[in-house]
Amino acid sequence: MTAIGDWPLARRVRAAATRFTTPLLPDDYLTLFNPLWSVRELRGRVVSVTPEAEDAATLVVEPGWGWTFEHTAGQYIGIGVEIEGRFHWRSYSLTTPPARDGRRLVVTVRAMPEGFASRHLVHGIAPGTIVRLAPPQGEFVLPDPLPGKVLMLTAGSGITPIMAMLRTLDRRHGAGSLADVTVVHSAPDAERALFADELELLARRHPGWRVVQRHTATDGRLELAPGPREGSPRADRATGSSPRVGLDDVVPDWRERRTWACGPAAMLDDAEKLWADAGLTEALHLERFSADLSGGEAEGGTITFARSGKTVEVDGATTVLAAGEDAGIPMPFGCRMGICHTCVAPLRTGAVRDLRDGTEHRVAGEGATDSSHIAVQTCVTAAAGDCVIDL
Ligand SMILES: Cc1cc2nc3c(=O)[nH]c(=O)nc-3n(C[C@H](O)[C@H](O)[C@H](O)COP(=O)(O)OP(=O)(O)OC[C@H]3O[C@@H](n4cnc5c(N)ncnc54)[C@H](O)[C@@H]3O)c2cc1C
Numbered sequence: 397m398t399a400i401g402d403w404p405l406a407r408r409v410r411a412a413a414t415r416f417t418t419p420l421l422p423d424d425y426l427t428l429f430n431p432l433w434s435v436r437e438l439r440g441r442v443v444s445v446t447p448e449a450e451d452a453a454t455l456v457v458e459p460g461w462g463w464t465f466e467h468t469a470g471q472y473i474g475i476g477v478e479i480e481g482r483f484h485w486r487s488y489s490l491t492t493p494p495a496r497d498g499r500r501l502v503v504t505v506r507a508m509p510e511g512f513a514s515r516h517l518v519h520g521i522a523p524g525t526i527v528r529l530a531p532p533q534g535e536f537v538l539p540d541p542l543p544g545k546v547l548m549l550t551a552g553s554g555i556t557p558i559m560a561m562l563r564t565l566d567r568r569h570g571a572g573s574l575a576d577v578t579v580v581h582s583a584p585d586a587e588r589a590l591f592a593d594e595l596e597l598l599a600r601r602h603p604g605w606r607v608v609q610r611h612t613a614t615d616g617r618l619e620l621a622p623g624p625r626e627g628s629p630r631a632d633r634a635t636g637s638s639p640r641v642g643l644d645d646v647v648p649d650w651r652e653r654r655t656w657a658c659g660p661a662a663m664l665d666d667a668e669k670l671w672a673d674a675g676l677t678e679a680l681h682l683e684r685f686s687a688d689l690s691g692g693e694a695e696g697g698t699i700t701f702a703r704s705g706k707t708v709e710v711d712g713a714t715t716v717l718a719a720g721e722d723a724g725i726p727m728p729f730g731c732r733m734g735i736c737h738t739c740v741a742p743l744r745t746g747a748v749r750d751l752r753d754g755t756e757h758r759v760a761g762e763g764a765t766d767s768s769h770i771a772v773q774t775c776v777t778a779a780a781g782d783c784v785i786d787l
């Protein structure tokens with residue numbers, strides 16, 4: 397992707413603006429005329445916020461200068477939203493094919509119970525608001541050509557990257573695509589089911605597509621326990637609870653399908669185990685929306701960001717990434733959950749602890765030199781005492 401500063405038009409305008417605006421930065425003037433005209437950062441304007449099932453909303457964002465519309469269906473973007481004077485960054489999967497809908501970005505956000513940013517995006521943000529953007533990334537994409545048989549296994553807001561894939565396939569092949577695609581989507585009930593009508597419509601447009609929508613409040617959870625079942629679907633008559641339905645009951649040929657799965661962590665953990673037990677790990681592609689950061693407790697301390705010249709005091713639950721952002725430091729990041737390594741920064745002195753499993757990363761010895769640093773993932777580590785990060 398072209399960096400903003402390398403973008404020819406942006407560079408030309410910036411150069412022209414510099415001649416007329418020195419000593420103030422050209423960005424200060426450009427953004428006065430139009431807040432989307434920033435060559436320093438990617439920005440977008442919220443065009444609309446439309447309710448999408450209960451407690452969820454679809455946000456349409458018009459990106460400003462530097463956005464290239466080159467994403468692949470299944471990828472996510474970063475959205476930085478200002479709440480109470482500070483920018484908070486979260487990741488959201490794009491739900492539309494590239495350059496769709498008049499070159500707008502479309503995401504659907506589920507307001508998490510007690511969720512800080514998601515509640516604001518669904519219930520608080522007004523059209524016209526300027527947000528910061530991070531470019532698309534992620535490996536959760538379909539190969540080209542598509543495998544012969546595909547399974548999309550989703551629950552809750554995990555349908556969002558899959559929606560982008562389905563819409564892209566639909567647009568590419570038009571009605572009547574013969575691709576063999578099965579979608580199994582679970583939601584608590586009809587009120588909270590995202591894109592229910594559109595999924596049914598897509599299934600009707602494409603003879604080879606099958607959509608199974610489940611409501612866990614009445615149907616029970618789809619069981620992803622390993623092993624074939626007998627007498628399916630199995631009703632647990634002994635306890636009188638909902639019928640227990642497994643993947644074999646719903647998609648008997650799942651072992652023959654390449655699968656893309658996205659949903660709550662527990663569902664993905666079960667899927668990972670099921671596919672591993674079947675010796676099919678390679679056929680399963682997962683997208684996780686959250687990392688489990690409860691595996692280790694850090695001590696907290698002070699973090700000095702050496703290049704920025706800032707020192708902050710933090711508790712053991714605040715990641716180095718969040719601490720830097722709170723201090724106004726431009727921190728690199730991607731997934732914010734320990735996968736992509738975009739956030740890696742040199743730890744010069746002291747120690748941080750990985751909140752996923754408690755592993756301590758410590759720079760050996762006092763008086764560390766330039767060559768004695770170690771690289772740490774700032775999005776999943778917190779200060780274990782006083783430390784210095786080279787950012
Ligand atoms: C690659 C990627 C793509 C994503 N795409 C989407 C999307 O398309 N739509 C969407 O709604 N969300 C998506 N998310 C999740 C999103 O980034 C936020 O994590 C989510 O909106 C919650 O943010 P919050 O600030 O409201 O929650 P926070 O205030 O940060 O957390 C509130 C509470 O909710 C828990 N929590 C946070 N996120 C999750 C989660 N995903 N699952 C379970 N518990 C959680 C936290 O542990 C905490 O207890 C995606 C995440 C990633 C990494």
Ligand code: FES
Nearest residue numbers: 730731732737775
């Ligand atoms: S932001 Fe992806 S690993 Fe930290």
